[in-house]
Amino acid sequence: MADEETAPQQGELAITRTGDKLRLAREAAGLSLADIATRTRITQRHLEAIEKSDFSGLPGRTYVTGFARAYARAVDVPEAEVAASVRRELEEDAYGSRPLYEAYEPTDPARLPTARLTWTLVIVALLLVSAYGVWRFLSVEPDEALIAAQNQAAEASEAPAAATPAAKAGPAVAADAPVVLTGISEVWIGFDDAAGKTENWRTLDPGETYQVPADYIEKFTLRTSIPQALKVTVGGRDVGSIGPADTLTKGVSLKPADLIARAEGNAGTTPGAATPAPKTKG
Secondary structure (H helix, E strand, O other), X not given: OHHHHHHHHHHHHOOOOHHHHHHHHHHHOOOOXXXXXXXXXOOHHHHHHHHOOOHHHOOOHHHHHHHHHHHHHHOOOOHHHHHHHHHHHHHHHHHHOOOOOOOOOOOOOOOXXXXXXXXXXXXXXXXXXXXXXXXXXXXXXXXXXXOHHHHHHHOOOOOOHHHOOOOOOOOOOOOOOOEEEEEOOOEEEEEEOOOOOEEEEEEEOOOOEEEOOHHHHHHOEEXXXXXXXXXXXXXXXXXXXXXXXXXXXXXEEOOHHHHHHHHHHHHOOOOOOOOOOOOOOO
């Protein structure tokens, strides 16, 4: 009798992760991963990682909740519930990976008490830093643009694109010169309006190119969290680095004249200061 009562409970417990719930909702709606990728503009491998609750497979932990919410909207699942569930799983994973504190038992009577106290303080400090990092991440609520969380978490270390020195006036550039973005390695890009809200975002695979629409050039600025993985060209000319490596960079003007000025400014910097983008194959 007890076995009959526990069997359904075990079946229910088999589906406890957020990814399982999203996958079942997708299958119930008769949708493929390719359909979800089209609706959310998220690559299929990232969607597969979400379904497996393998959050380490995503570009960065700050993207996890936002991508999961976008998936939830695509399959008509309450995104607030999905966001809360993902945060719980992230918290469990974070606390599960924290270093365990082991009390030190001295075996050498000659060991000085000051050395033992020093090691104890070091371990406590490491635990406090780890706990603060978890709290900092979980206290940020991503919005529908999938970027608001990253904004607050990165403000302290952010190097604004405006920090690039103004370059000397460059040659005249056609107002409609094509602006092309190319992924050197996998890179996330977004486009911000005048209020700083991200209206569009996408992931570029290595070698994939994206020509910025003409209306985007006038209305939006570029942002990315991996500047060294993105190559920007205007009228076929390589602009060079748009920001320090592995640093959230935003507010990059897409207007041809501004990009040419940035290219000339980069040309005047010390060689090796930024990761050079490979040449485009002809």
